[in-house]
Amino acid sequence: MGRANCANLRVFLRLFSSAQMGRKKKPAQRKETKRDDVATKVGQMKLTGDDPESETEDRVVEDEEEEEKLEDESVESSSKEKDTKTSEENEEPDDVQAASAAPVAAATASAPPQLSRKELKKQKKQAKRAQLMMEMEEESKGLGQYTVAQQSRAADSLLYEQSRDIKIEKFSLSARGKELFVNATLAVTYGRRYGLVGPNGMGKTTLLRHMAERKLSIPANIDVLYCEQEVQADDTSAIQTVLNANLKQIRLQDEVKRLEEELDKGSDAASDRLQEVYDELEAMGADSAEARARRILAGLGFTADMQDRPTKHLSGGWRMRVSLARALFMEPTLLLLDEPTNHLDLNAVIWLDNYLQSWKKTLLVVSHNQDFLNNVCTDVVHLDDKKLYYYRGNYDSFKKMYQQKQKEMTKAWEKQKKSLNSLKTGGMSSQQAKAKVVKDASRPKKGARGRREEEESEEKPELLKRPREYTVKFSFPSPPNLNPPILGLYDVTFGYPGNDPLFEKLNFGIDMTSRIAVVGPNGVGKSTFLNLLSGKLEPVEGEMRKNHRLRIGVYNQHSADQLTMDESPVEYLQRTFDLDYQNSRKLLGRYGLQSHAHTIRMRDLSGGQKARVVFAELACRKPDVLIMDEPTNNLDIESIDALADAMNEFTGGVILVSHDSRLIRETECQLWVVEDRSINEVDGDFDDYRKEILDALGEQLAQGH
Template sequence: MSSKSKKDLEEVTDKVSEMGVEDEGKKLSHKEKKKLKKQQEYEKNLEILTKVGGQGHSDLDSNFTVSQSETLTRGAQLLEHAVDIKVENFKVVADETPAVEVVLNADVKCKSLQKECKELEQKAETNSDEAIQARLQEVYEELKAIGADSAEPRARRILAGLGFSKQMQNRPTKNFSGGWRMRVSLARALFVEPTLLLLDEPTNHLDLNAVIWLDNYLQGWKKTLLIVSHDQSFLDNVCTDIVHLDQEKLFYYKGNYTLFKKMYETKWKEAMKLYEKQEKRLKEMKASGQSKKQAEKKQKEALTRKQEKNRTKMQKQEEDTGPQELLQKPREYVVKFSFPDPPPLQPPILGLHNVSFGYDTEKLLFKDVDFGIDLNSRVAIVGPNGVGKSTFLKLLLGELTPLQGDLIRNHRLRIGRFDQHSGEHLTAEETPSEYLMRLFNLPYEKARKQLGTFGLSSHAHTIKMKDLSGGQKARVALAELCLNAPDVVILDEPTNNLDIESIDALAHAINGYKGGVIIVSHDERLIRDTKCCLYVIENQNIFEVDGDFDDYRKELLESLGEIINNPSIAANAAVAQ
């Protein structure tokens, strides 16, 4: 414990002691008892915090929100003894090196010891020097201590979980696409098991199978993870704490994402009440004859007094906030849209009959496929990357012609498509509002209203499309999709450029839609929330999965030989509260 912490603790203890040795005959008022209880709780929490070097337990851990002080001291303790903290670029070079070797090479210490071991063994064959033998024995022990014997099986396990077959694991990295090399890069990061691992949107380049494996694998991770992700199920299953960036400040919460959402909603409502109370008070002061400047000054003074009264001694030591400013209206970010319901259509709506297809006639991707949907279908197509999910969608859209069989489609059917590349077709020199006005003959205000419902901020309505981000373009494409009023919507990895609020809005729109929906997605939450039937592509055909999402998850992880962590424990617990 630092001398400063000891001094703080002694001061608090003295104050509590003074309160406790008052004349026992004097009865404390309810207010005094409440004050005494708060002082005792503060002393207890401070003692716990300082005794364990900053990492709170017991009552501190039961609090949902985490103070800045606790977070910093806990983080300092975690990193103080970390000897392997480093910044490393895990980008994989396209060369002749097999994928598994690229992963193994990430452990520099192990590779160095193995190289030294080989050199010493060669020397020992022709030299009986005791120093060589002694060093060789030390190297053997070091290799054993770091688990060198299990390094290759562990590397292959990680690659298999990320979708690499045994043949692919031995393939040179130059033969992989950029997306697959990204997976090798992720495998390297997982393999070295650093004290602190930073993952920025780790699920974006993965298929659903790989996301399920990564989710399960990281649930058993013993070290510190810092994750940026828009995948709610992934955050719920893996994370124990949430750091929220809001109004240029960081706010810390204990629990997973679902718990954070509950707490944030409560916090937002309280902030709105305080803001409305402030505005009412300002209005009353102005009505009593005070100027706007006088009213605001008095309100600031009142807020400063209240802030000083409520701040604990520890918080005062953390920062000197100075005079309090007027409360700002809490930011409300709402994305809400809907797909217009289609008119009735006579079946068959859309399907494939006895279809076979392959880009190479010698190697078919699909053989004798029968598949169909109607206007109330909710279908999620799953399977590893490269199995033909996007090709299957192109066959349904008529963009590819089957080698055998027929595409069946109602002649009045309107299909809407949205994928991660949907924003690429937008005209570069037009603004979003100009684009919708031209395509759908909309008045200016209606075009902007449509864009606003999809979460596109108002300033972006008049920026040229070429200057928009990928996420902003995705919102314009979604607005266009809805205005086209499709009878069937096909969504191919729709969540890659969307934030969590937009993904929630998309799920809500699908649930209220009376047309047919086909989804290819790695986002578990979207699949669950839309209650899609799972169809898996395998063995040159497509089959409905027997069971629900958890059954599919269990079967997949068992096929990989993984120990299965209970899915969505934290999420289910949060919902039950």
Template sequence: MATYTEILRNEFPQIDDEVFDYITGVLECGSTDFEDGEEVFDAIGGVLQEVSSDSKNEDDIREICLQMFNTFKLDCNSVKQQVLLDAPVQLSQMAGEYDDASNDVQGIWMIKRVQNTTVDAKKLEKAEAKLKAKHERRTEKDSQKTSGPVVLEEASASQASSKKESRIETSGKSKSYDIRIENFDVAYGDRSLLTGAELTLTYGRRYGLVGRNGLGKTTLLKMMASRNLRVPSHISILHVEQEVAGDDTTALQSVLDSDTVREGLLKDEKELNARIAAGQSDGTESTKLSEIYSKLEEIEADKAPARASVILAGLGFSPKMQQQTTKEFSGGWRMRLALARALFAKPDLLLLDEPTNMLDIRAILWLENYLQTWQSTILVVSHDRNFLNAVATDIIHLHSQRLDTYRGDYENFIKTKEDRLKNQQREFEAQQQYREHIQVFIDRFRYNANRASQVQSKLKLLEKLPELKPVEKETEVILRLPDNFEKLSPPVLQLDEVEFFYTPEQALFMNLCVSADLESRICIVGENGAGKSTLLKLLLGDLTPVRGIRHAHRNLKIGYFSQHHVDQLDLNMNSVELLSSRFPGRPDEEYRHQLGGYGISGELALRPVASLSGGQKSRVAFAQMTMPCPNLYILDEPTNHLDMETIEALGRALTKFKGGVVLVSHDERLIRMVCRELWVCENGTVRRIEGGFDEYRDILHEQFCKEGFL
């Protein structure tokens, strides 16, 4: 196989000696660091394009760079021993020695350039700068790896308490199930999330907790669940946060196990019957069994399996799945199991954090109906506007390090908040005018002895006026999707007579014919397991059809947002470094501008990605996805973890976008804002619904009625 120097001479016979020495010097120094042909192209591609004098296009030069990279790999595989230097090499000293040496010295450090070279000197300097920047990034990345994962800051809570509250709590006399947490602070590391806040939860009401990403909604739930914030000890709390552990327990039994009282009584019954059967009775077993049976009857233990089965069925578990062991389920299904266990256990306070993220539309509609009859207290963090309208009786708004409570659903909250802010602004402006009026009088008669008493009276009046503050308006979230691309003739993406399966026994799609163009606004819906994510991967080309053809326009550029986007981010990097590693060679200002367009600005862009909230990580993923300016977006559950304002901004951006959109989402409002076409995955095919989301909702409602859920 030819060496890289031979490839260089053969492909560019007209190259002058200085440029040849420069390029070979770059390749020799970087041969062990280059990870692929693209990195070789980044280092020397610009210089080679200049040398080729338009005889070779960019693709040709990329292919040549790949050939040279392959020679490095061959050399690395053949060399098995390392050479250790006797002493460290000081590059700065070497550069100084070259500076004093004769001009005949050639190398990668060139002090002067011959002016008659065929390549612009600026091209060479730019290539050198690129290589230097690449080495610096790699060194920084390696040092991060050796230093281990980022150590995250911890959340903390503090709360003032009165002696009266402590006495009532320790005496056990409190029988109220209302919760009142006064004058408390919550912090995350050195950042204050809540200061002097108050939270009141009345038993039996359902509260929706809303606020911008990163303000501390999830942290507040965790502080309550861990009782770092004092909740009366007689009130049981269940926080649906972690997925169920995978073991040999069936899904149905896992749900039944969450009722510890029932399971304890059944265990005692079994032990007593075993003692009687073994002839070890002491005469008290009959009395104890009678007490156990009475308690089991009181809690309707015999109806528990049926109730657990109904909950599982509503969340999408078929009768067969209910008998499967928990270790057979994926993470998403185990999270559903955790939710089912919480609903079955009926705690006094149920804490839910984004429960709709793991559910399809059918399961969300079932959960809405189920929670409307919930007897105890719920505090739910959700970004789903329709879900909150269906479930919440009150809204708690987290902003400006405090909590404000509003009666009614989310729509009523929006209206009441706007009215409250208008009144607050009017009061502030009226007071400012009154202050100015008094100040004019004081300034006019300050030095008038006859009016001295009046001036003093006015000054005291100013001091007694309550200090009103102007309304702090939340900055509007604006997302912009770049659309500076040429129009492509339809169809730009097509699946024709496609058949696909993971196992031959069960075909997932048969005779599938769908297409999308730059005018498309498509939403794909269907139950979990119906093939929505598989359909996306077929459209992306990540999966190859067993039969049939995928057609894609040669100039099609797809932007893909995965519902597991966090798994694709390097959590040890900050957001600027993340974009720099993905799209190297651009100034930091460009990366920061791109991130700023998605709300990741200032010091937020320099924090490790691991320390960002779920919604902030999603915004970083959006910034990364849109940087290459795609002309078709394929989005898989893009609203997971986003706050209401960002979802609204995303909806507006997708509506204005001039390219195509294929969307998998369970967020009804986003679907209504963006999509004009609905594809339903079911029974191994994709069916288009002409009536849009309203027709699909009616179909699901009819199914619920048939299955006895409504």
């Protein structure tokens, strides 16, 4: 934006200010106080990302008090410019002052017509939008996707930078104008293992990323590692990729080679330094580094051959496992994991669960796997209402304490409601009653503790809101009974072209009472087995037989790809199942799809939102048997609970592949393991299978079990 446009904008703001009748100019002293307040806010850390235009519309709708303050300062600065140029904030180029002086004088001479409140409000928005556009032009590509504000540290800054604990008070974080955290406190103690929980889309991943990028005040003494992206695909083997993560060890080993060469040439000066390097390598356990790296890779499912295979020959999922192995090998002071079990099979989850129970440093993990959170975490951090709340103990302990907290909040809200009704019955208006209740709530608390809480809190008292629980309800209609056998594989042999057979002479069958979980390491053919059962794949030999009345409902990781991307969820259900508009929305809401997502195109939905549409579609198809491959991916904890309840209420057959041990336990599924080109029932329960897996890897069962 050019200088002339800047001048025109300022003229517009001054004309607009003059149009407001009855406004009094603030004294200069008060104006300076306001400037001090603004300067204090600017002193807070403000960090921006990469998308300059995404927040324009959201920033337009700020509160009216801030708009009025901007307008007041604009008018006052105009008058002050005529008297003095001592303040840098009020200096303007001569041509801008000349351009603004005449219009202001003209406006004073002839008062503009009085505007209605609606017109004034419209002008405010127009002025604000114009100002924001100007700021974005002038601020070197403007604001980005995220904005962070946090308190600056002064007195204890040196001590804090040397700490291994994290304490960030009253920080706020927004994304594209949407507030994710408001005056929240992040408190992480060294050596604790935290599980970060809360509904999807509330900012858990955003918080981890901001911590990893140090956009929040993480002490310099803490090395942070956020496991997010798969490793690069190149000629480096998986094991070497993990070892190369320790840059200091690699540097020292290179130095050893150089010093040994110098020693061979007769250089005595290299001898002393060589011994020092040997000592450093011994202190960091360099001799056992490869064995430790191979142990981690083996636990995550890598065979000896795969460990030595170049990463360019590994799929994206396996390269993600290499990335996780590298993070575990590095043992950072603070390890951040975001849904680490999503890329793993059940066997690898069992190993990771057991391994992290012995983690000595600080861990912050986001996961939808309740068993994993119960076994690994010493604390739970709950993201709720844009703040972080801390609970000692595992996830089950958190659930009990949170339910009790909800009861207390509901009781307090009901007491408030009773007080409001009583005041209104006594003759007060609704607004008067609310003001009275808020005033009573703001009275000073008795005792030193109450005074301290008031001093620490900067939030104004307000009416309590009715506690709302996040609930999801899945259901599958119970089918009519079918006589067995309803579905089976008979003498089936199958293999993909150019590869060895995955199954030979396989025999397997289910009925309406079956509850089966198929387990086994990646690559043995679990998904292939489900595709043979559903009829998606044809056997090379043998056959699949099913009852002619049988309806099979299939859910897998690619089900969302079958949705019509240019339709909204409501349109899709209306067209596919002839549902009316209202019932379509009611069904989608029951499966946890937010109301705003009902009418936007499918291509614009997240993976989790599409998954809910697929489950709603699955229920509409009224299946007799459910075949599900990793159904918990993209679902949050509450939705997984709802899925388990729906499966337990369903009277048809169920067969699934899942890495979520709690879903397997809750639905009382019998374990069948794919091995030796066949499938066999596991002798024992899930705990027996867990112990068998860890014994095969040479691992000790963690004390928590």
